Structures are given as C-alpha cells and as structure tokens.
Amino acid sequence: MTPFKLTDELLAEIEQLIENQKNADLQALLKEVHYADIAEIANELDEEEATYLIKLLDSDKTSDILTEVDEDVREAILGNLSSKEIAEELGELDTDDAADIIGELPKEIVQEVISEIEDREHAKDIVDLLRYDENSAGGLMAKELVKVNENWNVLTCVKEMRTQAENVTRVHSIYVVDNEERLKGRLSLKDLLTTSTTTHIKDVYISNVDSVNVNEKPEEVARIMSKYDLEAIPVVDEIGRLVGRITIDDIVDVIREEAEKDYQMAAGISQDVEADDSIWDLTRARLPWLFLGLVGGVGAAAIMGGFEEMISEHAILFFFTPLIAAMAGNVGVQSSAIIVQGLANDDLKGSVGNRLIKEMLLALLNGVILAAILLLFTWLWKGEFLVALAISISLIAVILVAGFIGTFIPLFLHKRGIDPAIATGPFITTSNDIFGILIYFWIAKIVLGI
Secondary structure, three states: OOOOOOHHHHHHHHHHHOOOOOOOHHHHOEEEEEEHHHHHHHOOOOOOHHHHHHHHOHHHHHHHHHHHOOOOOHHHHHHHOOOHHHHHHHHHHHHHHHHHHHHHHHHHHHHHHHHHHOOHEEEHHHHHHHHHOOOHHHHHHOOOOEEEEOOOEHHHHHHHHHHHHHHOOOOOOHHHHHHHHOEEEOOOOHHHHHHHOOOOOHHEOOOOOOEEEEOOOOOHHHHHHHHHHOOOOEEOOOEEEEEEEEHHHHHHHHHHHHHHHHHHHHHHOOOOOOOOOHHHHHHHHHHHHHHHHHHHHHHHHHHHHHOOOHHHOOHHHOOOOOHHHHHHHHHHHHOOOHHHHHHOOOOOOHHHHHHHHHHHHHHHHHHHHHHHHHHHHHHHHHHOHHHHHHHHHHHHHHHHHHHHHHHHHHHHHHHOOHHHHHHHHHHHHHHHHHHHHHHHHHHHHHHOOO
C-alpha cells in the first residue's frame, strides 16, 4: 500500500468538491483513505469545510477521525455539531476515547450529550471513566476488555467471550476474575483451545499477570509496559477488582507527550504550546526562561566588571570568555541530559555518589584533553605560556564544575519530586555561565599573580 501524501493539488480538489457539494465524488475519493489521513486533511481545511466533511462521512469512520485531528480543529467541529450528532460519534468510539472527547466539551452540554447516547451501558462506562484524574491510569484506561470467571468451564467461557468480543476492537488478553471481580490472572488462548470443554478455568489460567492501580501515574504505566513489552495491561482498583485495560496506542501517546514536554522544557519553554498558538501564549511560555537568561547575563557581566583591571592588563582573557561560557553550558547540558534520560528510563543504577564520581572522572578526562589542545593553540598564537596555562587550567576547572552541576541538579530535583527535565535547558546553561566566568577569572588571577 502506497503511503498517503497530502499534496496541494489533492487538498484543492477536496476543497472544490466540498464547495460544489459533490458528495458522491468526495465519498468515492476518500473511501479507501485511512481515518488518520483524513484527519490530516481536516487539519488543513477551514472550520466549515472540516465540519462538512465530518457530517458527510459515516460515523464509524468520522469518530476515529475526531480522535486524530488537532485539538483546536476538534473543538471547532464539535462546536458545529448538535448534542445528538456528537453522541452518535461517541457511540462508535472506545470508552477511553469517548471520555477524552467529552472531557473537552463545555460543561453545560456534557449531560445532554451523554443522555443522547443510545447504548446506555456504553454511556455508563463513559461516565465512570470521567471520575478519574486524566493524569492517572484510570484516566487512560478503556472499559472494553474480555474477562472470564475462574469458576466457568471452557464451554461457558467461549460463549461469554464471543459476546464480549463484539464490543472490543482488538483482543490482546483474556483476563480471569473471581466472583468479586478481583483480577486473578490471564488465560492463554492455546490452553483454551486445547483443553476439554468441561475443564474449569481456575485449573488452566495463568496467575502471573502484570497490572497497575487506577491511581498510577501514566509515566509509570509506560515504563512497565515498555519494560515487559506489553501490548495491553489490566487496571485494578484499590481492592484488586478489574476495572479496565490500557492499550499500547494510549501509552505511545503518553510517551510522545512526555517527550514533547521535556523537549520544550529543555529549550526553555515553560508551558505546553504549539507553533499556531497566539503570540501572547507563546510569549508567556518563553519569557520566564528568557528572563532567567537575562539575569544570568547581567550576573556574568557584573563578575567580569570585578576583574576589569586584570582584563585591561591581559586583554586576551576577554576574548576567551565566550569559549569558557560555551564549554560550561555544553558540558552541563550533556551531563544533565544523560541523567534525565536515565531517570526517565529507570536505567540509573548505583548510588548518587558513584554517579557523581563517574561524571567527575569523565569531565576530568574531557577537560584535560581539551585543555591540552587549547594550551598548545594559545601558546603558539600569542606566545604567552603563563596566560595559555591560566586559560587551560580554568577550562579544566569549569568543565569539572559544569559536570557536577549537570549531574547533581537533575538528581536533586528528582528526589524532591520535581521534573528533572527542567535541568536540561536554560537553568543549567545560565548557572554554568555564571560559575564558569567566576572560576575562569579567579583562576587566571591566581595563576598570573595579579
């Protein structure tokens, strides 16, 4: 199958068909197009055109399209649909996706939309999901799953599974519960097919099953599913009752969102924003870190002002200031990025002290190699060995301090329950700039005997 590619020509053709209301031609054009690709098209259309497209196509397809379009596009489309039309779309979705969309609706129409959902059991499951915090396993899970009672025999089990599977898009696992709905284990399809129909499920199910609590953080769920290569994981409440399952597609979204958030924080953006957001929103997201950079720059300038006499006597020191600041920032960001990545993947082993020692040894080795190159270059360039030595020793010291800060700060923040990703951006760069400049001129003053 050839990958879909939205071209200007195709988009213009779709817009023309919508304008001329050639519904049959438009339906034929999009008949074999995947819903994710149609969502891409809808993102490029204006509000009226996107709404027209949603109303034209069948609900079993448009419901999936609504889960894929950008949030602002979905908000605009839903604003143009009646409560009954929204309910029809939600009726085609899994409960987790339906609950996510309802959570975005204005509060005054939520109850009206829910009352319009024809499948009352589906509506009840959606309402049940709405009571969970969206930043929890309960907020991620879907109610659709296949479960069997440990006291059933295989024949009864198969009959019940056929009924349940009608409402499940994909059957990843068959979960086993007791009479109190507590999760007991999972059932192998192979065992089910090769076992006598009179055998009880409690005699063949596998008791070893990974699960998460409804209050577990999405990041922890993602870590568990990634570690054990799970396509789905059951969710249990405080007393162990099976209440839902989380599938890999939801976890991929969590991982992507977390990566985007960490990337923005590393770049000095304090809020979740997109390129199409308003100038005011973008300014609010960027300004705090830019202000921090301004404070750092003023601090560095003030430090240099304290060494004005030394700079006037050895002007070459001034020209190496950007190099020292850049090396401090780079080393700090490198160290913090490795630590943050290790914390996110739960790969960091050993004590904090051992981690610091390792990073210090690494910084020392890098510093010595770079300082030797810089010493040779500066000596040959200016012919002043003492000045070259001062700059080189300063570089080693700055790299060591930057490595320590870049390693310690993320670990410290993590211990305090603060997202360590904040330490990979301007915070580390600015602090290392200030300390780097101070150390540079202080060591140069000592070496040069000023």
